[in-house]
Amino acid sequence: MGSPEFAVPTLEALVKHYVVTGVVTQPDRPAGRGRKLTPPPVKSLAIELEIPLIQPGRLSDPDAMSVLRAWKPDLIVVTAFGQILRREVLDLPGYGCINVHASLLPRWRGAAPIQAAILHGDQRSGVTIMKMDEGLDTGPIISQKELVLAKFETAGSLSPKLSQLGAQLLVDTLPGYLDGSLQPVPQHGPSTYAPMLKKKDGELDFNQSAEAIERKIRAYHPWPGTFMVWSDQRLKIHQARVEQGTASPNLKAGDHLILEDHPAMMTSEGMIIFEVLQPPGKKPMPGPAFLLGARHWVRDG
Numbered sequence: 509m510g511s512p513e514f515a516v517p518t519l520e521a522l523v524k525h526y527v528v529t530g531v532v533t534q535p536d537r538p539a540g541r542g543r544k545l546t547p548p549p550v551k552s553l554a555i556e557l558e559i560p561l562i563q564p565g566r567l568s569d570p571d572a573m574s575v576l577r578a579w580k581p582d583l584i585v586v587t588a589f590g591q592i593l594r595r596e597v598l599d600l601p602g603y604g605c606i607n608v609h610a611s612l613l614p615r616w617r618g619a620a621p622i623q624a625a626i627l628h629g630d631q632r633s634g635v636t637i638m639k640m641d642e643g644l645d646t647g648p649i650i651s652q653k654e655l656v657l658a659k660f661e662t663a664g665s666l667s668p669k670l671s672q673l674g675a676q677l678l679v680d681t682l683p684g685y686l687d688g689s690l691q692p693v694p695q696h697g698p699s700t701y702a703p704m705l706k707k708k709d710g711e712l713d714f715n716q717s718a719e720a721i722e723r724k725i726r727a728y729h730p731w732p733g734t735f736m737v738w739s740d741q742r743l744k745i746h747q748a749r750v751e752q753g754t755a756s757p758n759l760k761a762g763d764h765l766i767l768e769d770h771p772a773m774m775t776s777e778g779m780i781i782f783e784v785l786q787p788p789g790k791k792p793m794p795g796p797a798f799l800l801g802a803r804h805w806v807r808d809g
Contacts, residue, residue: 509533511548514667515587517675518608519553522585525679529579531561532572534590567591576600583686586640587674595642603686605640608674610667612652613638614699617645622670623663624702626727629719632656633666635674637681639692646699648692651681662726710734714762718750718778736773739804744786751779764806770795771805 510518511534522528531554539546554561560579564572576597583603586593588610598605611621613636618624625633634654641647653673657666684690710732712721725734725748734745751767759765765772765779772781786792787801799805 509584509589509591509593510550510587511590512588513549514610514671515550515589515608516553517671518585518587518678519550519557521675521679523557523559525682528557528559529581530575531559532567532576532589533561533563535563535565567597568594573597583682585678592644593640598640598642606650606678606685607636607638607640607645607647608678609636609638609645610670610674611702612636612654613645613649614695614697616700616702618702619704620702622667623705623727624700625657626661626663626666627723629723630657633670635670635677637674637677637685644701646695648694650685650690650692651677653677660726662729664730705732707732712736712745714773714775714780716776718752718775718780721775721780722748722750741788743788744792745782745784746786746792747784748780748782751781766799766806769799771799771802 509532510516519528519531531550533548533550533554536545536547536551538544548563551561551563562572562575566572573596577600581601583601584593584597584605585608586605587608593605609621610633611617611625612632612634615621615630616624622633632654634652636652637650638645638647639650655669655673681690685692705728710724710728712724712734714721714736716724725745728734729746735742736745737743751772759774761774761776763774765774767779767781770781770783771785772779782795782798784792784794785798787798
């Protein structure tokens with residue numbers, strides 16, 4: 509059970525070592541500017557591999573449960589599926605349901621662990637193979653593997669690293685789990701929660717520090733993306749850097765600046781320099797190129 513690109517390496521790894529009886533993925537959704545109906549990446553791979561698949565709007569639908577029972581799975585592997593599994597599903601396979609989760613549980617339970625790790629300045633992340641229960645990422649841990657975050661890690665750069673790490677850890681873990689030599693262990697320590705993100709969450713708040721804003725820009729790249737309102741329009745921010753130098757004492761958080769030929773903003777602590785921006789209806793562009801068409805940048809501040 510999986511849906512986005514993150515889940516593709518898990519399915520690829522499984523088919524090399526086990527018989528995959530079926531795939532459950534999310535329904536096709538509208539995507540892109542044309543809102544064209546687009547299949548989840550896992551569906552495309554399942555079709556290519558000629559694996560039977562279903563796309564229930566809700567896993568609790570009777571038709572979906574009938575198919576699951578007919579498949580008679582020994583084990584269900586879940587990676588970024590996007591739906592909650594009820595007890596009826598959890599109890600269906602003899603070996604239960606296990607999840608490939610993109611954090612070192614119990615840190616960052618929830619839907620957006622990759623973004624949360626970068627947003628909060630974590631020095632390390634990783635993957636957890638967990639036996640699922642009815643809670644949200646609360647089940648016992650079977651195995652974990654950690655990874656040190658690069659200095660300027662983004663969600664876009666970290667996600668494929670963790671997806672590959674998770675797929676490899678899964679195939680390394682399954683033999684011991686299936687023969688009983690590797691037993692799940694309850695989670696210990698304080699837990700944190702990473703809620704599902706929405707596009708509106710990407711708005712930048714210049715009352716935060718420059719470092720916090722720069723982390724948010726990296727954490728939310730490429731999705732949901734970050735933005736600020738400028739000239740009554742939504743200006744997307746793709747890349748930025750922190751400048752801790754002393755500014756004029758007359759400047760306050762939210763004031764516009766030009767530093768090193770780049771647009772910049774004052775924050776509650778330090779300045780944030782925008783290196784790549786995207787005005788409405790245009791492609792992303794370097795800061796100096798943006799200023800050529802935004803000569804009122806400082807006046808707007």
